[in-house]
Amino acid sequence: MQISETTSGASARLALNGRFDFHSHRDFRNAYEKLLADAAVPDIEVNFASVDYLDSSALGMLLLLREKAESSGKKVTLSGLKGTVRQVLEIANFGKLFSIKD
Amino acid sequence: MSRPLKILIADDTPINAKPVEIVARKLGHEVILAADGIEAVERYQDSTPDLVVMDIMMPRMDGLEAVRQIRALPVDRWVPILFYSALDGIDDIVNGLALGADDYLTKPANLQLIRAKLQVYARILALQDAVHEQNLELAAWRAEAEAQSELGRHVMERLVDANGLSDPMLRWVNLPAQTFSGDLLCAARTPDDALYVMLADATGHGLASALTALPLTQIFYGMTAKGFPLPSMVSELNRKLKQLLPADRFVAATLASIDIRTQTIEVWNGGNPKAILIDEEGTILRQFASTHLPLGILPPELFSHATELMRFSGPCELILFSDGVLEAEDPAGERLGLGGVLRLLDDAPAGERFEHLYVGVVNHMDAVEGHDDVSILAVNIPRESRQEPRLLSRVPHLAGQVVSEWQLSLSWGIQELRSLDVVPVLLSMIGQVHALAGHQGALFILLSELYNNALDHGLLGLDSSIKNQENGYERYLAERASRLARMNSGRIDMDFHLHMAENRAVFDITFIDSGAGFDFGRYLIEHREDAEPEVDKAHGRGILLLRSVCESLVYSGCGNRVTARYAL
Secondary structure, rough: OOOEEEEEOEEEEEEEEEOOOOOHHHHHHHHHHHHHOOOOOOEEEEEEEEEEEEEEHHHHHHHHHHHHHHHHOOOEEEOOHHHHHHHHHOOOOOOHEEEOOO | OOOOOOEEEEEEOHHHHHHHHHHHHHHOEEEEOOOHHHHHHHHHHHHOEEEEOOOOOOOOHHHHHHHHHHOOOOOOOOOEEEEEEOOOHHHHHHHHHHHOOOEEEEEEOOOHHHHHHHHHHHHHHHHHHHHHHHHHHHHHHHHHHHHOOOOOOOOHHHHHOOHHOOOEEEEEEOOOOOOOOEEEEEEOOOOOOEEEEEEEOOOOOOOOOOHHHHHHHHHHHHHHOOOOOHHHHHHHHHHHHHHHHHOOOOEEEEEEEOOOOOOOOEEEOOOOOOOEEEEEEOOOOEEEEEOEEEEEEOOOOOOOOOOOOOOOOOOOEEEEEEEHHHHEEEEOEEHHHHHHHHHHHOOOOOHHHHHHHHHHHHHHOOOOOOOOOOOEEEEOOOOOOOOOOOOOOOOOOOOOOOOOOOEEEEEEEHHHHHHHOOHHHHHHHHHOOOOOOOOOHHHHHHHHHHHHHHHHHHHHHOOHHHHHOOHHHHHHHHHHHHHHHHOOOOOOEEEEEEEEEEEEEEEEEEEOOOOOOOOOHHHHOOOOOOHHHHHHHOOOHHHHHHHOOOOEEEEEEOOOOEEEEEEO
């Protein structure tokens, strides 16, 4: 999975591309740990527009990100959800844990 | 960095071999010499060199034959062989390489070239060493992983209570993606014969899912056996998993309670695909969607155990399945999806929906590898209107059995009545008494009915006839919850007395509630033994049921006091 990072004013954005599964663990973690350590970044947006597959280990990674973001005092938003990716997150009711943007 | 090599030089003319030998020794390598092909093969076998420099034209056996023989030997590593020969035609070179040599140097070779070549091979061999080390480590890890997977499988097999799943109302299948399935299917009966089922899908596979399954099964079987309500079990499952699991692990679960006696289905779904209730004609009666987060994520104070409840009025089937069913891909990569599942259920002949779904999923996957764990559980729900539940643990009255006297008195205030699951607590206390073991089923019925009467009707003043109306059951429970929350005073006193009466062992249970009672005298006149079961149920105090379980039932006071005598 490729991850590209863009920062615009209030939030940093991680745009994910490809399959978000068990193999993405290290890359995803490195990407968000960098942002969490940066005091200038208040919020993190994770964009799924180019993600074609999401499994339960990806959900686990999002939970980990959420926990770490909370202890850094930052907010996490999920965006660009569509198709099966959207369905997976809906079944898991992750809307109760994350704010979701289009 | 490269290490010193052991180099075998085979040449029948010492003068030719000398330059190579000197260069090799100068680079720090060890040199072994052979004078012809036969010696070359012998030296190769007894000194295991890392590299061979081979002349071609030699007596007794030439270099070409020597290379053929060397390459025919069993190997666990690659040993480069360089031909060092005066034969410099293209055919000679090509032929030599085809036989199994890796390089060809023509004599006389420049010393610097020889030196450079030797260093190249030293570098490549160092690389081979590193890869070999990694392979050994990988093999060890793999063996360890297989052993762990085997342990996981062993534990999982023993965790799942096969007896519960062989219930005649159930059909199920669990297809593992790997050695064993990480999906967990459980089923058990409560003391009053309600069927509880659970389909749990933990993140991860192998040992990780087996580890997660351990607390799940212990809680499921333990609490079902004690007759805890489904919401209490779900809360406990979540609490335990939240405590045990790291932040990125969770369990998607569907729990359902099917009670034939009250004709209700209760479902909690957190993170699994919809559970589907379908009738005999194939009409979808209800889809129980996931309305909660999976287990193990939210702390107890944020967790919701709210279940969906519905009444069924005819034979139907409740079908639970895991994510792997929706995600099942055909050779073209198309997911089966919920649409595919509903189509399969719709196309199925009545009475064969489970089989049709199962076969349909397998056909869809068409032996494609790499699917997720696929599990399906179908509960076949008959229309059976029974007043008296099947009591699984019926112990015949033993004439002449003598018991030692035992008495327990309890008093419950409004705090406990609001927050505790009183009946399972009572049952576990009373169940410890030796003489009462084996009467769990009947006692559970008795205690449940007496308690419900004392609380629902005595203290809260609820009317059971609401239950028979449209959506009555849900409204009844909502009204009950609301009144219980508002209530700020009230008591239920209980007395339990095991003793001998007229040479028989009997167990007397007395309940006294602080409510207004009811006109039991009139009730007993109007509703005699031959009353319609439905009518009796409608008035809610389940007296007919109580009478079928105990020997005598006596009301006194203003109707707020009752003593039931149960004969052992």
